[in-house]
Amino acid sequence: MQWLRRAALGASFLVFLGQAPALAQSTDVSWAPGAVTAEVTAGGTGFVEVELSAETALIGALLEVSPSLRSFAGAAPANLGDLGAGETRTVTLGFGTLWDDLPSESFTVTGTLRVLADSGGSPVALLQELPITLTVVPLPPDPGEAGKATLEGIDSDGDGLRDDIQRYIAFTFANSPSVRAAAAAYAKKVQETFFVGNDRVKAVNLAADVQRTRHCFDFLFGGQTVEDLLRSHRATGALLAEVLNTEIRSRSYLAYDAQLAGGVYPVLPESEWKKGCSFDPDALPN
Amino acid sequence: MQRASIAALALAGLISFGGGANAQQPLDPQLFCGKRSVVVFGNGVLTTQDSATKSLDVVRRAIRVSLPPEEFDLLNFESDAVYNPTNGPLLDLLEAYLQDIATDTREYWLILARIVPAPLGFEDIITDIISAAALAASPIQENHVEFYRSSIRQGKKVILVAHSQGNFFGNLSYDALTPDERQSFGIVSAANPDSFVAGGGPHTTLHEDFVIEAIDAAKFLALQPRPQASNFTNGVNTDPLGHSFLDAYMEGPGSRARIIGHVLGTLDGLVQPGEEEEDGVITVFAGLGSAVRAIFFEPPLSPGGSPVETPAGSSVSVACEDLREGNYAYQMILNGIPEPLPRVVYVIEAGDKVASGIYQFGEGDIFPPDAPDGPAFDVEVTGNQEDGFRFEVLSAPNTP
Numbered sequence: 001m002q003w004l005r006r007a008a009l010g011a012s013f014l015v016f017l018g019q020a021p022a023l024a025q026s027t028d029v030s031w032a033p034g035a036v037t038a039e040v041t042a043g044g045t046g047f048v049e050v051e052l053s054a055e056t057a058l059i060g061a062l063l064e065v066s067p068s069l070r071s072f073a074g075a076a077p078a079n080l081g082d083l084g085a086g087e088t089r090t091v092t093l094g095f096g097t098l099w100d101d102l103p104s105e106s107f108t109v110t111g112t113l114r115v116l117a118d119s120g121g122s123p124v125a126l127l128q129e130l131p132i133t134l135t136v137v138p139l140p141p142d143p144g145e146a147g148k149a150t151l152e153g154i155d156s157d158g159d160g161l162r163d164d165i166q167r168y169i170a171f172t173f174a175n176s177p178s179v180r181a182a183a184a185a186y187a188k189k190v191q192e193t194f195f196v197g198n199d200r201v202k203a204v205n206l207a208a209d210v211q212r213t214r215h216c217f218d219f220l221f222g223g224q225t226v227e228d229l230l231r232s233h234r235a236t237g238a239l240l241a242e243v244l245n246t247e248i249r250s251r252s253y254l255a256y257d258a259q260l261a262g263g264v265y266p267v268l269p270e271s272e273w274k275k276g277c278s279f280d281p282d283a284l285p286n
Numbered sequence: 287m288q289r290a291s292i293a294a295l296a297l298a299g300l301i302s303f304g305g306g307a308n309a310q311q312p313l314d315p316q317l318f319c320g321k322r323s324v325v326v327f328g329n330g331v332l333t334t335q336d337s338a339t340k341s342l343d344v345v346r347r348a349i350r351v352s353l354p355p356e357e358f359d360l361l362n363f364e365s366d367a368v369y370n371p372t373n374g375p376l377l378d379l380l381e382a383y384l385q386d387i388a389t390d391t392r393e394y395w396l397i398l399a400r401i402v403p404a405p406l407g408f409e410d411i412i413t414d415i416i417s418a419a420a421l422a423a424s425p426i427q428e429n430h431v432e433f434y435r436s437s438i439r440q441g442k443k444v445i446l447v448a449h450s451q452g453n454f455f456g457n458l459s460y461d462a463l464t465p466d467e468r469q470s471f472g473i474v475s476a477a478n479p480d481s482f483v484a485g486g487g488p489h490t491t492l493h494e495d496f497v498i499e500a501i502d503a504a505k506f507l508a509l510q511p512r513p514q515a516s517n518f519t520n521g522v523n524t525d526p527l528g529h530s531f532l533d534a535y536m537e538g539p540g541s542r543a544r545i546i547g548h549v550l551g552t553l554d555g556l557v558q559p560g561e562e563e564e565d566g567v568i569t570v571f572a573g574l575g576s577a578v579r580a581i582f583f584e585p586p587l588s589p590g591g592s593p594v595e596t597p598a599g600s601s602v603s604v605a606c607e608d609l610r611e612g613n614y615a616y617q618m619i620l621n622g623i624p625e626p627l628p629r630v631v632y633v634i635e636a637g638d639k640v641a642s643g644i645y646q647f648g649e650g651d652i653f654p655p656d657a658p659d660g661p662a663f664d665v666e667v668t669g670n671q672e673d674g675f676r677f678e679v680l681s682a683p684n685t686p
Contacts, residue, residue: 237399
């Protein structure tokens with residue numbers, strides 16, 4: 001599998017880095033926690049926050065994920081800028097998988113997050129790297145007709161998203177963990193509309209959440225032209241159709257929608273769409 | 287004039303603090319002086335709220351890509367979807383789908399979103415449902431009218447992009463506005479099933495819009511006024527019915543450019559509310575007479591600076607473009623020790639807040655003579671030019 005090839009390449013690259021001359025002193029930065037162990041479902045995403053403390057002042061600090069992990073992990077902010085001695089920053093690590101990493105069995109990949117800082121005009125890697133161990137588990141099985149028997153459907157891994165939708169998103173948006181995360185957030189909000197009942201205030205508030213998550217998707221998938229945005233809207237339209245795939249789900253959604261009639265709904269400008277993401281898209285591999 | 291009516295209240299010795307948001311209404315009626323216009327989308331039937339907001343997203347982007355960035359920034363408009371009732375037709379179509387096609391409703395939603403074509407015969411059902419809605423009377427949407435009014439009161443022009451059935455609602459809303467309000471409210475029509483656009487706004491109906499064609503036939507038979515004539519073509523559309531706002535009117539570059547041109551042209555032709563009046567967003571009126579003078583304090587021009595202090599007469603106003611965050615104060619000072627001590631009638635308007643009353647100078651205002659420590663009316667302003675400002679009247683001394 002390609003992920004194994006990547007891991008092998010990454011491992012050899014790490015050995016090469018170990019021999020690289022440009023290394024700073026050993027007490028340059030520290031991490032809390034000192035190592036990260038994470039698990040992500042294929043097609044899903046995960047986030048972990050870590051604290052980076054600079055023991056000495058750093059100029060133009062950048063974060064770099066080791067090659068073995070680059071298909072699976074990203075870090076944000078990637079550019080930390082200057083840090084004073086003793087200064088601490090929060091870094092978000094995001095995990096996700098690409099299409100050719102969708103496994104039939106669990107696998108583990110290891111690597112590091114390290115800091116590059118300016119030293120006399122050239123970047124040097126600081127010694128204290130953050131070890132990362134990531135386990136990728138397979139997608140939940142297709143629930144088939146059993147997944148259509150109830151309003152809520154089947155969510156075997158308890159991630160808040162129906163298994164059939166999780167699989168649809170994994171296969172439809174296979175090449176972008178960030179788009180998948182946005183699609184999952186939108187689908188979860190649409191699922192919530194089934195349970196609004198006759199609460200108009202709840203419906204109105206949820207409509208704002210649905211729009212916010214859709215705008216995150218459009219931010220990542222909606223490009224710059226009108227045609228790009230129409231394409232993005234068709235993608236969420238198709239996802240909506242998957243979520244509303246039974247009579248009772250469709251009726252529940254229409255009951256929610258009926259409560260929105262007569263209202264006025266502000267639409268955010270594109271400059272605000274990124275704020276609709278409940279996660280940091282920059283922390284994911286792409 | 288609003289001022290005259292408020293002054294009358296003041297003379298009657300009343301104090302009022304106006305405003306108050308409707309919790310159900312996303313519009314914030316307490317924000318002033320931010321955006322200068324609102325582009326609104328009013329949907330037709332067979333449209334969910336999610337789809338209505340998508341339509342407005344596309345209108346917004348189409349405006350953005352049609353203008354150089356600096357011109358788009360200058361427009362500085364907000365956008366809101368007014369969601370017209372459409373659930374009956376959506377349910378009717380679902381029933382028809384369940385009866386005629388399948389129990390797996392995924393395709394129903396794909397058809398609605400024009401992602402897959404409707405099966406044979408189902409397009410006729412869609413057309414019949416939209417036609418039936420067009421023949422029925424549309425109820426006025428009070429919330430929408432109030433939203434248009436609030437926006438105009440806040441100094442914004444309002445452009446309603448109305449699609450299909452949304453034209454009926456738009457025309458009704460126009461009728462409910464006052465003649466002054468109508469000068470700042472324009473409708474840009476797409477796929478109009480009505481026989482006119484209120485206010486004489488422009489319309490675009492595609493020759494290949496088979497739904498409007500069907501409505502035309504139905505209205506003819508029902509002896510109702512027929513829809514405006516079709517007047518444009520894209521040739522081929524993604525939507526076989528040629529009626530969808532996104533997949534026919536916005537997908538087609540020709541009709542899209544035409545509609546966006548109508549939006550920009552209409553926007554240009556509307557009156558900016560409040561521009562014809564001299565009043566600012568903060569106004570103070572006080573019947574000072576010869577016994578009292580006043581000083582007006584404005585927030586510092588730069589952070590850490592001193593308040594800007596200017597002698598003031600009986601009336602002061604601050605225009606939107608001059609507004610900045612901070613405290614504004616109108617302070618009255620006695621000229622010497624007048625006999626008898628004067629009473630001053632005053633009215634303060636700050637955005638949606640109004641304070642009015644009568645102040646009777648007392649012994650406590652006399653000493654030390656001429657010192658600037660008389661009663662002050664304080665208005666706190668928070669916000670910025672981009673998003674708008676909020677107002678609070680912090681102090682309005684009054685004599686019962």
